[in-house]
Amino acid sequence: MGVNELLQVTNLSSSFQTEDGLVRAVRDVSFHISHGESLGIVGESGCGKSVTCLSVMRLMEQNGRIEADSMRFEGRDLLSLRERQMQKIRGNEMAMIFQEPMTSFNPVFTIGFQLQEAIRLHQGLNKKAARNASIDMLKQVGIPRPEKINDEYPHALSGGMRQRAMIAMAISCRPKLIFADEPTTALDVTIQAQILELMQKLQQEIHTAVVFISHDLGVIAEMSERVMVMYAGRIVEIAGRRNLFKDPKHPYTIGLIRSKPDMEIESPVLTPIPGTVPNPLHTPPGCPYHPRCEHVMDICRSTLPELISHEQMHQVRCWLYDQQGAVHGS
Amino acid sequence: MKFIKAADAGAPKTEEILSPRTIIWRRFRRNKIAMISLYVITVLILLAVFAPMIAPYERDDINLQYREQPPSAEYLFGTDRNGRDLFTRNLHGGRISLSVGIVASSIQMVIGVVLGSLAGYFGKWVDAVIMRITDMVLSFPFLALAITGAAILGPSIYNTMIIIGLLSWTETCRLVRGQFLSIKQMEYIEATRSLGFNEIRTIWRHMLPNAMAPILISATLIMANAVLIEAALSYLGLGVQPPIPSWGNILEPARSMDVLMRMWWLWLPPGLLIFISVLSINLIGDGLRDALDPRLKN
Amino acid sequence: MEADVMFQLKNIQKFFPIRTGLFSRVTAHVRAVDKVSLTIRRGETMGLVGESGCGKSTLGRTMLHLLSPTSGESLYKNRDVFSLSTQELRKLRRELQFIFQDPYSSLNPRLNVSEIVGEALSVHGLAHGRERDERVKEILSVCGLAPQHAKRYPHEFSGGQRQRIGIARTLVLNPEFVVADEPIASLDVSIQAQIVNLMEEHKDQFGLTYLFISHDLSMVKYISDHVAVMYLGKIAELSSTAALYKDPQHPYTIALMSAIPSIDVDAQKKRIVLQGDVPSPSHPPSGCYFHPRCPYTMERCRIEEPKLRDIGGGHLAACHLVQQGGGRL
Amino acid sequence: MRIYILRRLLQVIPTLVGTTFIIFIIINAAPGNPMSTLVDPTISAEAIERRIEQLGLDRPLLERYGVWLRETFQGNLGYSTRYRGRPVTDIIQSRLGPTMLLTFSSIFLSFIIAVPIGVISATRQYSKLDYTVVVGAIAGVSIPVFFLGIVLIWLFALQFGWLPVGGMMRAGARYPSWFAWAFDVLRHLVLPLITLTAAGTARFVRFTRSSMLEVVRQDYIRTARAKGLSERVVIYRHALRNSLLPVVTILGLSLPFLFSGAVITEAVFAWPGMGTLIIEAVTTRDYSLLMGTNLFLAVLVILGNLVADLVYALIDPRIRYD
Numbered sequence A: 001m002g003v004n005e006l007l008q009v010t011n012l013s014s015s016f017q018t019e020d021g022l023v024r025a026v027r028d029v030s031f032h033i034s035h036g037e038s039l040g041i042v043g044e045s046g047c048g049k050s051v052t053c054l055s056v057m058r059l060m061e062q063n064g065r066i067e068a069d070s071m072r073f074e075g076r077d078l079l080s081l082r083e084r085q086m087q088k089i090r091g092n093e094m095a096m097i098f099q100e101p102m103t104s105f106n107p108v109f110t111i112g113f114q115l116q117e118a119i120r121l122h123q124g125l126n127k128k129a130a131r132n133a134s135i136d137m138l139k140q141v142g143i144p145r146p147e148k149i150n151d152e153y154p155h156a157l158s159g160g161m162r163q164r165a166m167i168a169m170a171i172s173c174r175p176k177l178i179f180a181d182e183p184t185t186a187l188d189v190t191i192q193a194q195i196l197e198l199m200q201k202l203q204q205e206i207h208t209a210v211v212f213i214s215h216d217l218g219v220i221a222e223m224s225e226r227v228m229v230m231y232a233g234r235i236v237e238i239a240g241r242r243n244l245f246k247d248p249k250h251p252y253t254i255g256l257i258r259s260k261p262d263m264e265i266e267s268p269v270l271t272p273i274p275g276t277v278p279n280p281l282h283t284p285p286g287c288p289y290h291p292r293c294e295h296v297m298d299i300c301r302s303t304l305p306e307l308i309s310h311e312q313m314h315q316v317r318c319w320l321y322d323q324q325g326a327v328h329g330s
Numbered sequence B: 001m002k003f004i005k006a007a008d009a010g011a012p013k014t015e016e017i018l019s020p021r022t023i024i025w026r027r028f029r030r031n032k033i034a035m036i037s038l039y040v041i042t043v044l045i046l047l048a049v050f051a052p053m054i055a056p057y058e059r060d061d062i063n064l065q066y067r068e069q070p071p072s073a074e075y076l077f078g079t080d081r082n083g084r085d086l087f088t089r090n091l092h093g094g095r096i097s098l099s100v101g102i103v104a105s106s107i108q109m110v111i112g113v114v115l116g117s118l119a120g121y122f123g124k125w126v127d128a129v130i131m132r133i134t135d136m137v138l139s140f141p142f143l144a145l146a147i148t149g150a151a152i153l154g155p156s157i158y159n160t161m162i163i164i165g166l167l168s169w170t171e172t173c174r175l176v177r178g179q180f181l182s183i184k185q186m187e188y189i190e191a192t193r194s195l196g197f198n199e200i201r202t203i204w205r206h207m208l209p210n211a212m213a214p215i216l217i218s219a220t221l222i223m224a225n226a227v228l229i230e231a232a233l234s235y236l237g238l239g240v241q242p243p244i245p246s247w248g249n250i251l252e253p254a255r256s257m258d259v260l261m262r263m264w265w266l267w268l269p270p271g272l273l274i275f276i277s278v279l280s281i282n283l284i285g286d287g288l289r290d291a292l293d294p295r296l297k298n
Numbered sequence C: 001m002e003a004d005v006m007f008q009l010k011n012i013q014k015f016f017p018i019r020t021g022l023f024s025r026v027t028a029h030v031r032a033v034d035k036v037s038l039t040i041r042r043g044e045t046m047g048l049v050g051e052s053g054c055g056k057s058t059l060g061r062t063m064l065h066l067l068s069p070t071s072g073e074s075l076y077k078n079r080d081v082f083s084l085s086t087q088e089l090r091k092l093r094r095e096l097q098f099i100f101q102d103p104y105s106s107l108n109p110r111l112n113v114s115e116i117v118g119e120a121l122s123v124h125g126l127a128h129g130r131e132r133d134e135r136v137k138e139i140l141s142v143c144g145l146a147p148q149h150a151k152r153y154p155h156e157f158s159g160g161q162r163q164r165i166g167i168a169r170t171l172v173l174n175p176e177f178v179v180a181d182e183p184i185a186s187l188d189v190s191i192q193a194q195i196v197n198l199m200e201e202h203k204d205q206f207g208l209t210y211l212f213i214s215h216d217l218s219m220v221k222y223i224s225d226h227v228a229v230m231y232l233g234k235i236a237e238l239s240s241t242a243a244l245y246k247d248p249q250h251p252y253t254i255a256l257m258s259a260i261p262s263i264d265v266d267a268q269k270k271r272i273v274l275q276g277d278v279p280s281p282s283h284p285p286s287g288c289y290f291h292p293r294c295p296y297t298m299e300r301c302r303i304e305e306p307k308l309r310d311i312g313g314g315h316l317a318a319c320h321l322v323q324q325g326g327g328r329l
Numbered sequence D: 001m002r003i004y005i006l007r008r009l010l011q012v013i014p015t016l017v018g019t020t021f022i023i024f025i026i027i028n029a030a031p032g033n034p035m036s037t038l039v040d041p042t043i044s045a046e047a048i049e050r051r052i053e054q055l056g057l058d059r060p061l062l063e064r065y066g067v068w069l070r071e072t073f074q075g076n077l078g079y080s081t082r083y084r085g086r087p088v089t090d091i092i093q094s095r096l097g098p099t100m101l102l103t104f105s106s107i108f109l110s111f112i113i114a115v116p117i118g119v120i121s122a123t124r125q126y127s128k129l130d131y132t133v134v135v136g137a138i139a140g141v142s143i144p145v146f147f148l149g150i151v152l153i154w155l156f157a158l159q160f161g162w163l164p165v166g167g168m169m170r171a172g173a174r175y176p177s178w179f180a181w182a183f184d185v186l187r188h189l190v191l192p193l194i195t196l197t198a199a200g201t202a203r204f205v206r207f208t209r210s211s212m213l214e215v216v217r218q219d220y221i222r223t224a225r226a227k228g229l230s231e232r233v234v235i236y237r238h239a240l241r242n243s244l245l246p247v248v249t250i251l252g253l254s255l256p257f258l259f260s261g262a263v264i265t266e267a268v269f270a271w272p273g274m275g276t277l278i279i280e281a282v283t284t285r286d287y288s289l290l291m292g293t294n295l296f297l298a299v300l301v302i303l304g305n306l307v308a309d310l311v312y313a314l315i316d317p318r319i320r321y322d
Helices: A049-056 A083-089 A111-123 A127-140 A146-150 A159-171 A189-206 A217-223 A241-246 A251-258 A298-302 B006-010 B020-029 B032-049 B086-122 B124-138 B142-153 B157-167 B170-184 B187-194 B199-235 B257-262 B264-292 C056-063 C086-092 C113-123 C129-142 C147-151 C159-171 C189-206 C217-223 C241-246 C251-259 C299-303 D002-028 D045-055 D061-073 D088-123 D128-142 D145-159 D178-216 D219-226 D231-253 D255-269 D274-284 D287-315
Strands: A005-018 A021-034 A038-042 A064-067 A070-073 A094-097 A177-181 A209-214 A226-231 A234-240 A308-311 A314-316 C005-020 C025-041 C045-049 C071-076 C096-099 C177-181 C209-214 C226-231 C234-240
Touching: A005 A049, A021 A049, A021 A209, A021 A234, A038 A049, A038 A217, A049 A064, A049 A177, A049 A209, A094 A159, A094 D219, A111 A127, A111 A146, A111 A159, A127 A146, A127 A159, A159 A189, A189 A217, A189 C251, A209 A217, A217 A241, A226 A241, A226 A251, A234 A241, A234 A251, A251 C189, B020 B032, B020 B264, B032 B086, B032 B264, B086 B124, B086 B157, B086 B170, B086 B199, B086 B264, B124 B170, B124 D002, B142 B157, B142 B199, B142 D002, B142 D255, B142 D274, B142 D287, B157 B199, B170 B199, B187 B199, B187 C096, B199 B264, B199 D145, B257 B264, B257 D145, B264 D128, B264 D145, C005 C056, C005 C209, C025 C056, C025 C209, C025 C234, C045 C056, C045 C217, C056 C177, C056 C209, C096 C159, C113 C129, C113 C147, C113 C159, C129 C147, C129 C159, C159 C189, C189 C209, C189 C217, C209 C217, C217 C241, C226 C241, C226 C251, C234 C241, C234 C251, D002 D061, D002 D287, D088 D128, D088 D178, D088 D231, D088 D255, D088 D274, D088 D287, D128 D178, D145 D178, D145 D255, D178 D231, D178 D255, D219 D231, D231 D255, D231 D287, D255 D274, D255 D287, D274 D287
Parallel strands: A038 A209, A038 A226, A094 A177, A177 A209, C045 C209, C045 C226, C096 C177, C177 C209
Antiparallel strands: A005 A021, A005 A064, A005 A070, A226 A234, A234 A314, A308 A314, C005 C025, C005 C071, C226 C234
């Protein structure tokens, strides 16, 4: 792996205790992201995509546990940092955009106050300078009348506008890495298009690396250069965008693509993946996808396959493929 | 035609059928403090029920030779100023105090649930009228009015039950209304209409059972409160009247500093009994809240 | 021709009052559904698409008289659903069913599956006791659930399975017409296709007619025979699915379609990004409701409201720019 | 928001009228009349009758309520029979100070004790400390107020002799200075204040804790953490502000409860406030006094609720957009 890496995560596992037992939300996840790169994480609910990002930012709830061989961000090991030092990174070098624009702002403070809070904390600006900076940010994300909106409470803004303000907050300290956790899922299609366009524009302008989380393959295809597919807490496939969508390897990735009609691609049939998403408390043994897989073999039921490099930059976790790229079975 | 056998793969794993009630009971049982409280209150209730059989003396038997006796083997809790056995009277006092609590909270439950569900289900002017009445009762200076009521109706067990019941239904009413308003938004209630069910079935079978959980919690808290109010009224001489004993009126003589100073056995046991029973009921209520509130699952 | 019309909606309006001021007077209305006319034929699936707040769900509820209408007619087999008595309506409910969006709040958590699915059978006097249990088990297996699931409670099932239970609850009554209100919106991607396919199968098996409400244009394309696109309580465009997706006419439909992200990484998409938010349905813009966001707005659009016109072959669009025979000025 | 305030103010009127009417009916439904407890043998039967007529006690109920309401609006709550014709307003006024001193210092004290405990307990949910606080708070609301009072008197006044048994001042005492007077009142205040504050604190701890737990779960708290704010700022700036909003309402709704506690506390400690007054009025069937005190407490409760709601509207920006 190159020296240009911004974030390098090796064997990250996260779990949290619930009343019904231990939920192992993320298991042995390794990935990296370079400066200015965009990585997409796709998967269904409970696959561990959000928890992965929260773990990197160390924002897991109290009952959560994070373990990893290493989690290096620009050479610093995030796991060994004190909470104090982590706070200096959060919002400053690493920022996050959340799914629910309606609930992610504190209702009792103005938009401006909440933006300036981060700006003043990390950049040490005075009140006036921070206010100007926050108005600038609002302007940059295309909010009309930013001076006025700056003094409004979140309640007065529409969902789309709030998500713009959330993006303004995330980029306000020019972070090197942004985690965008389903930022458009709660929005309508036409508003989603606005936000996606805005994020593409901003990424070019400020050259930030973005980890984009979504359950929507189309959104991921549009926003990411590299895509990581997760299932039941594990990475099942990582590939460049082109490879992943034109030549998917893992049966789950293939299944996902086939189970959703696409506006651009004509297909007369919809082939669903049978079964249900596994309960995180009872993941199946062996390959977690085996109960739903059409190519299931005996080994799949007992042994978990390794994540192997199928081609340059294309890794897959499946017994159908071996190190050399040959295909087993049918 | 191919059927999707899909869902079978994800069928529930356990053999046992987990009804919501089983789950709640299971969660409640895990709460040690609540379980201990359940045992304590059960014992207290049993003692009260079987008081006449357990008590060593007749309830109102006066024995002037043995007045103001401190606790001894013969008189476990000592005797009062009339020479009545305090152990006996405390046993019987529990009978009275706990039944006042139960009856009073049943009265308020009936009023609260009926008015609350009417307001919540029908909304509009029904709701407006009921909520205004609730506001009025809610702004009564509770104990002051209870005292006034007790003085006017004349202090007695029944009047105490009625007064407490009539004054404390507002919380239940608001709660039930709130529950009904939020349950009404649920799609399963809309479904009852799209399936052609009538309103009585909808309320009785689909809304009330789902509103029961918080009502139950609040019922325990209100019952605890009713026991406290009865005790306070009786202590002030405005509740249950001697010679019928209640935990509250047993320690009424302790209003005199002289008695307070000399006869600790007169006021300490009934005071502790009230405290322990109210505490147990409250802790059970708290345990129920934890068992019923799915958000606390975390 | 008339014989196979199942539902005919004529100028349906549904307004919700907005009360403001000291005495809560009605000062405005949310015009959730505003003069919508629609014909649904026996055996077809009518797709109804639009963004949140466009009135599609309200229309679905109003046409079945689950909400009382402000005005208009809803003719089911030539009987006006709005003028039926409560008793008649309740009886009719067996034929007209509704599938809900949220598989979590649409099932009563205190009842087991058998009670949820079977209750309506008893209420409508269709089956009791043993017979009822048999019918329930039968319909569960049709919906991809095992008979032993009948005694279990909703919380033990996943979202997709719950939606199957919801579908079983409607199918057990053997309905003629089903409104499905975003039945897949809250499900995982891999489960959505299962449910859509299940509904397709049932349609053939039971001879159903659907109104399929969704915000997902790609799913609607897959399942519908006709599609109506709604914007701010009005129908913007209405056509056969093939014609609509091949040659959309209304600028809103075009923008909506172009806004859907595609996994075709090679396609050179010219995306039309609409500016601004959807206006509030309580204070809709003058003239054409879409004019403030429309890339082609003319003076006329600000003043005059466009009529929904047939531009040939049953393809209807409400836009001043759209001419007879298709194509834009 | 102006409309919200106006509407809230208008709501007060029917509540007030309804409440007073119900209280009026209850009191007047009583058998007997204020004269029946007057055992002074020197007063003749005619004199009593004349007095009854004078007081308007022979008129129909509704009319009497009308008269009473009109008089009340003019600040005339009638005359006490027990205090030999002294105006009720006068008597209430003289009792108001002690009650206010007791209740307001109790609210203040419970609030400043309870909020930090509630917050700390909530931030350490499921810890030993949190457990102790929860059980302690439940114990606090389960102790009968009078029993706690008795125990405190027995312990600190009778056994140790540190503090006075009751009253507000030493009987017949003359104080050399303002300071000495204040000190003595304070000494008398300690025990009743502890008694009344115990239950109040317990209630507020529970409210603060559960409200805080609710808020800490919200998305915007995670946003605040993601910004890099320190845990202290997250809790005390972002979470506390939101969780105190409902506590303001609870303060208003706690008033009836608080006054109830005060009535008993005053009775136990012979504190010369409204509570002891109401018991006096009850035992002597002093209708005007009874009505006056009940009315007065009811108005206090209603106004307290009103103030709490208005404060809430002021500090919660969401209401501004309604």
